[in-house]
Amino acid sequence: MPTTSAIGLERFEMMRGETFHRHVHDEHQLAWASAGVLMVEADGRCWVLPPNLALWIPGGIWHATMALRETVMRGIYLDPAGVPAVWDVPTVVSVSPLAHHLIEHLAGDLAEEPRIRAEAVLLDILRPVTTSAIELPMPADPRARDVAELLLADPADHRSLEELAFAVRSSPRTLLRLFLAETGMTFTQWRVHARLQAALALLAEGYTVARVADLVGYASASAFVAAFRRVTGHTPAGYFSDGSAGSAGSAGVAGSAGVAGSAGPAGPAGSTKSDAASVGRGGLARARAAAGA
CATH class of the missing domain: 1.10.10.60 (Homeodomain-like)
Known part of the structure; x- marks a missing residue:
C-alpha cells in the first residue's frame, strides 16, 4: 500500500454544452459525472458517459470534456509517482455504488491514513467495461x-x-x-x-x-x-x-x-x-x- 496520498479530487458544476477544451496533464485522471452526462474525447475516440461509467485517462493523453446536460463532473487525479498507470490507454470503467460512495468519501476532510486506505480500495475495485461504452473512433482519411x-x-x-x-x-x-x-x-x-x-x-x-x-x-x-x-x-x-x-x-x-x-x-x-x-x-x-x- 502506498505511504502517501496520491489522489486529488475536483468538483465541477457544468452547464449543458460547457466544455473543457483540449488539454493534457501529467496526472492520470478518472473523468466521472456524479450527475448528468459527459462526453469525453481522448486519443482519437469519443465516449458518452452516464454516472454508471467513468473514463480512465492516462497521464500525457490529450483530451476534451463536454457536458451534454447540466452535469456535476468529478475529476479524480492520480499522481503517477504514487499510482502507476492502471491502463495505458483510455479505458471505460464501471462506477459501482461502492466506487460512488468511496469517491464521495474521498472528497471529505480525511486524515492521511484513512484517505490512503480508501484510495487503495477505490483503485482495487475499478473494473473495465467492454460492452457498455459506445465508442466512436474517427477515420483520418x-x-x-x-x-x-x-x-x-x-x-x-x-x-x-x-x-x-x-x-x-x-x-x-x-x-x-x-x-x-x-x-x-x-x-x-x-x-x-x-x-x-x-x-x-x-x-x-x-x-x-x-x-x-x-x-x-x-x-x-x-x-x-x-x-x-x-x-x-x-x-x-x-x-x-x-x-x-x-x-x-x-x-x-x-x-x-x-x-x-x-x-x-x-x-x-x-x-x-x-x-x-x-x-x-x-x-x-x-x-x-x-x-x-
Missing part, C-alpha cells in the same frame, strides 16, 4: 472523415454507402476499406455507433425511446432498442439505471423518465427531426473541434 462528419451532422441520414461515396467523390469499396482500416469497425458498425451516441445525448435530455429512435434514423422503437442492446448489453433505460452496471439512479440523472420510454416526454416543446442533427453539430462535432481531432 479525408474521404472517410467527410462521410463520418455527414453522418454525425445528421444521424438519421438514410443515404446508402453508394450515395455517400458519390457525395465525397470516392467509391464504396474504398470507403469500406478505409473505415475498417482506420476505425477497426465496418462501415455499418460505425454508422450504428454514430446513431447510438447521438441517441444517448437525446435520452439524457429526456426524449422518449420512440422519439429518439425516429430522430436517429430507426424505423421503430423496437429496432432501436435491439441495436442499443447489441452494442451496450443494456436497454436504453438500463444504461442509465442503477442496476448491475453502476449507480446512475442514485446519482440523480434527470430525464430518466424519458429514457424509460412511455412515462417520459416526447421531447422538448417544438422538437423536430433537426434536433438529432443539432446533436451532431452542437455535440459530437463541437467536442471534436475542441479536441482538434
Whole structure:
C-alpha cells in the first residue's frame, strides 16, 4: 500500500454544452459525472458517459470534456509517482455504488491514513467495461472523415454507402476499406455507433425511446432498442439505471423518465427531426473541434 496520498479530487458544476477544451496533464485522471452526462474525447475516440461509467485517462493523453446536460463532473487525479498507470490507454470503467460512495468519501476532510486506505480500495475495485461504452473512433482519411462528419451532422441520414461515396467523390469499396482500416469497425458498425451516441445525448435530455429512435434514423422503437442492446448489453433505460452496471439512479440523472420510454416526454416543446442533427453539430462535432481531432 502506498505511504502517501496520491489522489486529488475536483468538483465541477457544468452547464449543458460547457466544455473543457483540449488539454493534457501529467496526472492520470478518472473523468466521472456524479450527475448528468459527459462526453469525453481522448486519443482519437469519443465516449458518452452516464454516472454508471467513468473514463480512465492516462497521464500525457490529450483530451476534451463536454457536458451534454447540466452535469456535476468529478475529476479524480492520480499522481503517477504514487499510482502507476492502471491502463495505458483510455479505458471505460464501471462506477459501482461502492466506487460512488468511496469517491464521495474521498472528497471529505480525511486524515492521511484513512484517505490512503480508501484510495487503495477505490483503485482495487475499478473494473473495465467492454460492452457498455459506445465508442466512436474517427477515420483520418479525408474521404472517410467527410462521410463520418455527414453522418454525425445528421444521424438519421438514410443515404446508402453508394450515395455517400458519390457525395465525397470516392467509391464504396474504398470507403469500406478505409473505415475498417482506420476505425477497426465496418462501415455499418460505425454508422450504428454514430446513431447510438447521438441517441444517448437525446435520452439524457429526456426524449422518449420512440422519439429518439425516429430522430436517429430507426424505423421503430423496437429496432432501436435491439441495436442499443447489441452494442451496450443494456436497454436504453438500463444504461442509465442503477442496476448491475453502476449507480446512475442514485446519482440523480434527470430525464430518466424519458429514457424509460412511455412515462417520459416526447421531447422538448417544438422538437423536430433537426434536433438529432443539432446533436451532431452542437455535440459530437463541437467536442471534436475542441479536441482538434
